[in-house]
Amino acid sequence: MALKDFRPMMERCSNCLGCKWIPFDKIQSQRFGENCPINLYYEFHIYSARGKFQAAQGLLDGEYGYTDALLASTQACTACGACDIACKVCRYNLEPLDFNIALKADAVEKGNILPVQKEMIASLKKEQTMIIGAKKANRSAWAKGLKLKDAMKEGAEVIFFPGCKYSYDKKLQGYARTAAELLINAGVDLGYMGEADMCCASRAYQQGLMADFDARSEANIKAFKKAGVKTIVTPCSDCYYAFKRLYAAKGLEVEVLHVVEYIDKLISEKKLKLKKPVNMTVTYHDPCHLGRLGEPYVAWNGTEKKIMNQVHTWEPRRPRYNGAYGIYDAPRRVLAAIPGLTLVEMERIREYALCCGAGAACEQTYPEVSKFTANERVTEANSTGAEALVTACPWCESNFASAVDENGKKIEVIDIIDLVSRAL
Amino acid sequence: MALSPEVYKAFEDVVGARNISQDPAVLECYRCYAAQSSAHYGPFDHKTPMPGAVIMPGSTEEVQGIIRLCNKYKIPFKAATTFWAAMGYIGDENAIQLDMRRMKKIEINERDQYAVVEPYAIGAVVQVEAMKRGFNLNMAGVGCSSSTLAGTAGWVAFGPSSLFMGTASENMLAAEWVLPNGEILHTGSLGAGSGWFCGEGPGPSTRAILRGKQGTTGAFGVCTRVAVRLHPWPGPAVIPTYGTIPAYRAKLPETIKTVTVCYPSWDAYAEGANLLHQSDIVYLGHRQFNMFGRDIKTAMIKILNDPDLQLCDLPEIMADPYIKEQNEKMKIEVSLVIVGMTQRDFDYKMKALDEIIRRVGAWKSEFMLEKPIHDWTLLYLLRLGHKNLNYTLCGSYEGNFGMSPNVFVTAPLMESAAKLKDDYAKKYPYIADTGGDSDMGSLAILGGGGVTGWEFFTCFDRFDKASIKGACDMVNISQKWMDDHKLGVDMGHWNANARREDGFNYTQEQHNEMLSKLPQPWVCGYQYLVKKAFNPYDLGGSYYRTCDPASFAKK
Amino acid sequence: MGIKTDLANLIGAEKVSDDAKTLALYAKDKSFAKPMTPECVVRVSSGEDVEKLVKWANETKTPLVPVSSGAPHFRGDTVPSVPQAVIVDLSGMKKILNINKQQRIAVIEPGVTYGELSKALAKHGMMISTSLAPKATKSVVGSVLECEPRLNCNHQWAYTEPLRCTEVTWGDGNRMYTGEAGLAPMDLEAQWKEQKWQVEPVGPMMLDYYRLLTQAEGTMGIVSWASVRCELAYQAHKMFLVPAAKEEDLLDFVYRVVHFRFGEELFILNNAQLASLVGETAEEIAALKAELPQWVACVSVGGRDLLPQDRAEQQEADISDIAQQCGLKLQNAVTGVSAAKVLEKATNPCGKTYWKDTFKGSFQDIFFLTTLDKTAEFVAKMEKLAIEAGYTVNDIGVYVQPVHMGSAYHCEFTIPYNPENAKETAKVKALFEKASAEFSAMGAFYARPYGPWARLQLNKDAMGTQTLKTLKGIFDPNNIMNPGKVTI
Structure with a gap:
């Protein structure tokens, strides 16, 4: 939908300001009650879904263009969707996240592209990754020595899709290998995309770089189809979201599983047993794109229909993504299966988890906002008394790595794959 | 209208560059329009004026600095x-809006049972x-998303x-203003x-x-901190919750229970309300879900309790014979929360509730x-974390009728009011047609x-x-009905004498003209004198209703 | 024309007195306030009378001192501070204008006493909460305007409860209704016809007019009727006494009972105060004092219309549990005094002699608001000061009363003395002044700033005092309303 198509939603948003908070029923403390990274950082009203719903009306009416604040609010938004689910506790006719993305896309369309975004786009085009400086030639370094089928050459029904971060980050490469080995050892006939393994471009979508997202996603879909892929397993939550929701909307019909789901499946089928105790207390960070945004795509093409004079509904029934069916329990079951491990929860979890600050490439576009957000989350993690913060997304992991809490204290950040491997 | 660079700089010096803005997109977000609660001056199709700047003070001293500059x-x-x-919004073209978001401290004094709160401590976090x-705390009807200080110090x-x-006025202890x-x-x-223990005297x-x-x-300076009386909560330190969004549920001890009492008639309702008022057994009492409309309330509760249901499911759910039956049984109802401070206390309260139910021939909703x-x-x-449900059906609402607070006056008129609204909704497609009676409200609005x-x-x-026009028509029709029944100002017009239809403040002359007609005009006459004394440059706007005594002394 | 003639023409000759004997009754009270003979006394009988009188006083710049209760007076607030004052005696306005059971509201004139109102309410199955054993002549309106603490703080949602709406003539001569009554025409009959029963006290708009009249000692305006919140009468009502050796031992108990809103009347008395309350003679008081426990928390349970016995039993059991947790016990009597007698004495107007006068013929109170945890410090200070002054510590009565649901605590010291004994009187006066000042320095809040307390309190807050002055200037521009009170 173009920005102008969101006009009814803009006007029907009623300024309840639920979008600034986790669902009120779930608030446990003042300290950890708020949910919106940019609102926490900038504080003015415009830095919220509601603020943008209102500011965009002036924009559409030509009262102003992309002012500094409107642009910052649009670009710094991590597209984490926390506002979206908070809104939908009560509202059935507003889509704050879709609107935020449309606003980003509109800003881009009007030529508002940051220098760093230009670099990302150039890298995507040239090296098929949005990680600036990474080379296509090194993409498969993580898979060296693994017995993986090259799907493009041999065909593969199940492929392992590591994503850019696991592919290029030296530390994370090992976890990608571990994950792939776990699957292979469990008897999965596993392949990967070989030369065709490229960026999913989820982060292009999150930044409103729609042309780049479209080009990359369509190429990937073509490659998956050509390789006969039926299942994609990925350790990256961004990729997971891309395939499960964004690619599905573009016609990709494959099963998409995050590695934690697969590990959970292997454990429940008793194909994987975690025997070695890991005696530590950890807390788990729900990645936005695996959690609240990890719900399956449902096709819809419809229009608004009013019943009872003025009650807003959609015809046909419109899918309602409110985080109810995100992936929350699988990682927690995996953690519970590790002997000696104790999980203590933060206050903002599951569909109302706080973003790590890396969404929409914020760590590159607005690093101060991103760092502030990561620090905020680490403060919350440390408040639980946990020794480590576990997550299932490489972007979160990387953003937390250098973060400190409000007292300047860090926390060990552990990839859930690493944690599983410690228990093997 | 933008501030001059000199004036802007003066404000900036008080709060720092980060906390002031005159970016037009930022300012646009501080304008109110009809999708928001107008509470209550009618659902007019306008925006409030654009502020000259928005400022976020971080302390009382900064607030004082800003106000001194304003003077x-x-x-x-x-x-x-x-x-x-x-x-909450300004009503002049060259006015500035203070967004109090940065001031949010809460300090609780357990022994003396109060919390000292700053403006951005919302109800939920307090x-x-x-x-x-x-x-x-007494959660204001506006819901937990709103500022406790604003309700306590600034509104009903x-x-x-x-x-x-x-109520707020009763719970307000000492304040810093x-x-x-x-x-x-x-x-x-x-x-x-x-x-902070006492707000009165010396x-x-x-x-x-x-x-x-x-x-x-907000029309008479800025309250920066206020002590709010707290009340006992014998439940757990954190309310344990379960359930899938949006149907979050509380898992509380058996001594904390909600019961929806249904009445056979409005007369019984009035008698029941009176007995409940006298009984000291009710922790919380509200006619809540009827706000969606009498015909759909049970179906709406079903929808809100199931992550897979949506508004489009309303007709099908309403057709379910069980829902129909339950809805019919819950036609005239009030939801109560009974909280036992001890098991014994709970047992007594439930027994007393049963006795009230028996006396008035009521029943508890099984549903x-x-x-x-x-x-x-x-x-x-x-x-009260679901205030956005006020907007769920159509995106906007206006409260109207708002009849006499005397239950014995209002109850006998409820069906007539409901019919008036139902007739309008049946005749015109502009407002939600959900059953006439969409009354909601607190069992009591005074301790x-x-x-x-x-x-x-x-x-x-x-x-x-x-639809906006239709809602305005409905408010005007209900006003006429209120006049016919000598019930005073319709709720949809409560604030109609505070802000003009164009979103701007009234002038003093306009206020004189309308307020001098009050039965006791000195009510606004003294407010005029108080404004003159403490707000000599009239910087607060016309929500502070004043009438120059000279204007009614002449008459 | 003289004042008397003016007033006789205005209000009626029969209502005006200036004979020396009458004037003497108003020239002094039992406090240490400086005596001042008024010019004359006007016994008004209606709001219209009051309005006429205040308008006249504005024209003639004549000071007015309103009085609602009958003698004796104890606080100095009804003794003129300036010469040539006219006493506005409202004690003859005795009409109970309305009693509405549905809303539990009574509308009364200022001359109605607790005894008179209680009797009328009883016929409707209702009652009014009282201050501690009010004097027989105590005006209910005067009592609630002065925010005398109520015995049942649980039913004080507002600090000002049970005061609701009023009819007031401000110092500038304008008469109006306050609270919800201010939004309808100034005609009670008409309001009642529309089932408006003067229930909501606040506003009616941006200004809480009635709050300007509370604790004001008649300095802002004169109230000619007020509505007061009543209760249904008890069907079951029982008091318990909880003795303790030290006041501190009772604090947790009181905190918990108040926290859970259990019980009805609840207050703490020391042995001297309890003895004075129940003793009929000085000798009996002296004897009782020797026998009684040092401190007693008095707590009652009650049930009204709804399962009264069940309610009383539940409350008794729950409060008993709390007492036990605090190492205390609910008792039906302590040595020499039954709880039933305490209940009867505390909740009813006292006899002809005010109970605080019985022991030595007169007394001086010092009272203020504080928090419960600080009361022991004040008690210790009072003892120290009494010893220093050579006053018998054991004679000093102490009364601690939670107000406004326990947000604040009224802390009251009663110092009995023999007014015939000049030396003792001087000693008590010195002790009163010294203790008042020391308490002020310790943070005592004189919310009702009678006499010297006004100076002590108002000097602490220049902005608050200035604000008050500005308001006084608006409502009483010629400073005719009880000038010299609540001011510095």
């Missing part, structure tokens, strides 16, 4: 925090912090628990440095000028006692009862001009 440069100002309703210490702010916990002339007033015991209470009944709604729905309702009522809250929800679509 120096004669710039009107208005502070607001959670911006629920039109009253409640969760209070519950950790065995307390709760009664709520479902007011029967047990009192930057008067519109820039002076800082500490009321009650605070002024003498004795603490001698005649200066707090008399700060809030009254309707509150000064609302179903465990999942019970637990959802309990959480809903305790936290210990005696007065009740009533508000019909007229739901309309702000995106549809005809």
Whole structure:
């Protein structure tokens, strides 16, 4: 939908300001009650879904263009969707996240592209990754020595899709290998995309770089189809979201599983047993794109229909993504299966988890906002008394790595794959 | 209108560059329009004026600095925090808006049972912090997303628990207030440095000028801190919840229970309300879900309790014979929360409730006692975290009727009011047609009862001009009906004498003209004198209703 | 024309007195306030009378001192501070204008006493909460305007409860209704016809007019009727006494009972105060004092219309549990005094002699608001000061009363003395002044700033005092309303 198509939603948003908070029923403390990274950082009203719903009306009416604040609010938004689910506790006719993305896309369309975004786009085009400086030639370094089928050459029904971060980050490469080995050892006939393994471009979508997202996603879909892929397993939550929701909307019909789901499946089928105790207390960070945004795509093409004079509904029934069916329990079951491990929860979890600050490439576009957000989350993690913060997304992991809490204290950040491997 | 660079710089020096803006997109977000609660001056199709700047002070000293500059440069100002309703917004072209978001401290005094709160401590967070210490607060009907300070110091702010916990005015202890002339007033015991425990005196209470009944709604300086009385909460430190979004549910001990009492008639309702007022057994009482409309309330509860259901499912759910039957049984109802401070206390209260039910021939809704729905309702009522449901049906609503707080006056008129609204909705497609009676409101709006809250929800679509007009028509029709029944001002017009239809403040002359006709015009006459004394440059706007005594002395 | 003639023409000759004997009754009271003979006394009988009188006083710049209760007076607030004052005696306005059971509201004139109102309410199955054993002549309106603490703080949602609406003539001569009554025409009959029962006290708009009248000692205006919140009468009502050796031992108990809103009347008395309350003679008081426990918390349970016995039993059991947790016990009597007698004495107007006068013929109170945890410090200070002054510590009565649901605590010291004994009187006066000042320095909040307390309190807060002055200037521009009170 173009920005102008969101006009009814803009006007029907009623300024309840639920979008600034986790669902009120779930608030446990003042300290950890708020949910919106940019609102926490900038504080003015415009830095919220509601603020943008209102500011965009002036924009559409030509009262102003992309002012500094409107642009910052649009670009710094991590597209984490926390506002979206908070809104939908009560509202059935507003889509704050879709609107935020449309606003980003509109800003881009009007030529508002940051220098760093230009670099990302150039890298995507040239090296098929949005990680600036990474080379296509090194993409498969993580898979060296693994017995993986090259799907493009041999065909593969199940492929392992590591994503850019696991592919290029030296530390994370090992976890990608571990994950792939776990699957292979469990008897999965596993392949990967070989030369065709490229960026999913989820982060292009999150930044409103729609042309780049479209080009990359369509190429990937073509490659998956050509390789006969039926299942994609990925350790990256961004990729997971891309395939499960964004690619599905573009016609990709494959099963998409995050590695934690697969590990959970292997454990429940008793194909994987975690025997070695890991005696530590950890807390788990729900990645936005695996959690609240990890719900399956449902096709819809419809229009608004009013019943009872003025009650807003959609015809046909419109899918309602409110985080109810995100992936929350699988990682927690995996953690519970590790002997000696104790999980203590933060206050903002599951569909109302706080973003790590890396969404929409914020760590590159607005690093101060991103760092502030990561620090905020680490403060919350440390408040639980946990020794480590576990997550299932490489972007979160990387953003937390250098973060400190409000007292300047860090926390060990552990990839859930690493944690599983410690228990093997 | 933008501030001059010199004036802007002066404000910037007070709060720092980061906390002031005149970016037009930022300013646009501080304008109110009909999709928001106008509370209550009619669902007019307008925006409030664009502020000259928005400023976020971080301390009382900064607020004082801002207000002194406003006096120096004669710039009107208005502070607001959670911006629920039109009253929080400025009404002059060259005014500045204070967004109090940076001031959010909460300090709880357990022994003396109060919390000292700053403006951005919203109800939800005050409640969760209070519950950790065995307390709760009177959550204003506006819901937990709104500022506790704004309700306590600035607006009527009664709520479902007011029967047990009192209303905002009753719970307001000492306050720190930057008067519109820039002076800082500490009321009650605070002024003498004795603490926050008392808001009155010494001698005649200066707090008399700060809030009254309707509150000064930011039109009379800025309250920067206020002590709010807390009330007992014998439940767990954190309300344990379960359930899938949006159907979050509370898992509380058996001594904390919600019961929806249904009445065979409005007469029985009135008698029941009176008995409940007298009984000291109710922790919280509200006619809540009827706000969606009498015909659909049970179906709406079903929808809100199931992540897979949506508004499009309404017709099918309503056709379900069980739902139909339950809806019919729950036609005239009030939802109560009974909280036992001890098991014994709970047992007595439930027994007493049964006795009231027996006396008036009422019954408990079975549907609302179903465990999942019970637990959802309990959480809903305790936290009031679902205020956006006010807007769920159509995106906008206006409260209207708002009949006499005397239940014995209003109850006999309810069906007539409901019919009036139903007839309109059946005849015209502009407002939600969900069953005429969409009344909701608190069982009591004063501690210990005696007065009740009533508000019909007229739901309309702000995106549809005809719908806005229709809602205006409905409010005008209900006003006529209110006049016919000598019930005074319709709720949809409560604030019609505070802000003009174009979103701007009234001039003094306009106020003189309308307010001199009050039966006792000195009510606004003294307010005029008080404004003159403490707000000499008239920087607060016309929510502070004043009438120059000369204008009625002549008549 | 003289004042008397003016007033006789205005209000009626029969209502005006200036004979020396009458004037002497108003020239002094039992406090240490400086005596001042008024010019004359006007016994008004209606709001219209009051309005006429205040308008006249504005024209003639004549000071007015309103009085509602009958003698004796104890606080100095009804003794003129300036010469040539006219006493506005409202004690003859005895009409109970309305009683509404549905809303539990009574509308009364200022001359109605607790005894008179209680009797009328009883016929409707209702009652009014009282201050501690009010004097027989105590005006209910005067009592609630002065925010005398109520015995049942649980039903005080507002600090000002049970005061609701009023009719007031401000110092400038304008008469109006306050609270919800202010939004309808100034005609009670008409309001009642529309089932408006003067229930909501606040506003009616941005200004809480009635709050300007509370604790004001008649300095802002004169109230000619007020509505007061009543209760249904008890069907079951029982008091318990909880003795303790030290006041501190009772604090947790009181905190918990108040926290859970259990019980009805609840207050703490020391042995001297309890003895004075129940003792009929000085000798009996002296004897009782020797026998009684040092401190007693008095707590009652009650049930009204709804399962009264069940309610009383539940409350008794729950409060008993709390007492036990605090190492205390609910008792039906302590040595020499039954709880039933305490209940009867505390909740009813006292006899002809005010109970605080019985022991030595007169007394001086010092009272203020504080928090419960600080009361022991004040008690210790009072003892120290009494010893220093050579006053018998054991004679000093102490009364601690939670107000406004326990947000604040009224802390009251009663110092009995023999007014015939000049030396003792001087000693008590010195002790009163010294203790008042020391308490002030310790943070006592004189919310009702009678006499010297006004100076002590108002000097602490220049902005608050200035604000008050500004308001006084608006409502009483010629400073005719009880000038010299609540001011510095």
